Amino acid sequence: MELRTLRYFVAVAEELHFGRAATRLHMSQPPLSRAIKQLEADVGALLFTRSPVGVTLTAVGTVLLDEARALLDHADNVRVRVSAAAGVATITVGILGDGADPGMTRLAAAYRRRHPGIDIRIRHTDLTDPTCGLRAGLVDVALTRAPFDETALTVRALRTDPVGAVLRADDPLARRDRLRLVDLSDRRWFQFPQGTDPIWQSYWNGGRPRAGPAVRAVQECLQAVLWNGTVGLAPLGHDLPAELVVVPLVDMAPSRAVAAWNESDTNPLIRSFIELATAAYRH
Template identity: 90%
Template sequence: MELRTLRYFVAVAEELHFGRAAARLHMSQPPLSRAIKRLEADVGALLFARSPVGVTLTPVGTVLLDEARALLDHADHVRVRVSAAAGAATITVGILGDGADPGVARMAAAYRRLHPGIDIRIRDTDLTDPTCGLRAGLVDVALTRAPFDETALTLRALRTDPVGVVLRADDPLARRDQLRLAELNDRRWFQFPQGTDPSWQAYWNGGRPRQGPVVRAVQECLHAVLWNGTVGLAPLGHDLPADLAVVPLIDMVPSRVVAVWNEGDTNPLIRSFIEIATAAYRR
């Protein structure tokens, strides 16, 4: 039995409701239900009696709840003692300037809950470095978006987001339900500074050379659209100022949210971070 699965079981046993337990664990309900079914298969008995209004513990589930709580308490005690013996453990996380992403908030809550003794340092990065300082040795792991040069790096895909074009709300194209990239060929697009990763620049330029003002941060991109009528791409689902609009692009490859770390890095804090991120971003 994995400790993570036992934590799932305890949450369901205490909430007596899969939906509430999933919310408490910052995950969706289907993978939680599958994990509990696998645990029941391992135990060889039902742990919950299910009904339309919720669940109740079976006698076997009641016994496992007591044992699981004791085991998890002991595991937490071991973690605290080992951390104290090793000194203050720290992990530095690079985050691309995208603080509105709800996945980041779920990830932070889950990591704090599972690693309360770890000092987490955040390095917010502008759009000129999609690896968030990883190559420069400034961070241990990054939450960012692909594509970029993956040489000597390891990536874990967390989510894909459809992409749209950001326009001024009074732009005639803003009234459209969808657009194609070819319809934007005569427009100016915001650019990243010289030296920015070519794969990254090419993606946000829709796969071809463009001309336009140079920007470094998300807010600068939005102001370039607002003040200059520049167009640019952005993941769908993010809130925009009232004077801006985003129209889905039907021929644009979705944007990949990824966790990335240095190839061969065996730091257990990074391994744990990746697993927690994978669960937090799962929808």
């Protein structure tokens, strides 16, 4: 059994739903389903009972869940001990979107100065997972934007940014100095794929259900505006193509740039990262 497959299994066992597990793992559902079926073939027994509303663990699956968690914990401990013995330390940083924030640039320089021997790994993620892979164990700390489900996470606010509506330059509303959400009530808004954190989706839809095309990345949002006249939202101050403008929304709550990490993680490298991030984003 590969450790990666066991991580897949644990995600499905905890979510009891392949779609939610795939979202948590930041992967599509078909390869996840194939991996679980192969694991069941290796074990020689069904691990889940499937139904239209989700899955439940079988007796065999319950036993494997306990063992898989223990194996994964042990593997993580081995990795930490071996890295320490080799004198190598690593931190993996998840970054939402394009990572062009100037605060992030200052943070990278400050972290390199303080920890010149640390191996810093970067994982860029799209807009479907505001935790950047934290829940799946893919990153140690995330530079992202709130709000989202903060269960079992610690979140540090770094900065708040006003938000505006992204419109085509030839849109009649683009000539306005400011807008309210009601001005956009008859427009189509971009959506995230099914299974995306509902708190995150609600914020970027102005707090109410909307209809519109599904997108996964910042560039897809911008193209939806260009091609379809879809309403997009963005923090003010971001560079955009000349064909697009951002008009401030006066009744939209600001977007919070945040750092997030698993509340049970006591890695001292994360503590140092948060300290430096707080300073870098305040400049």
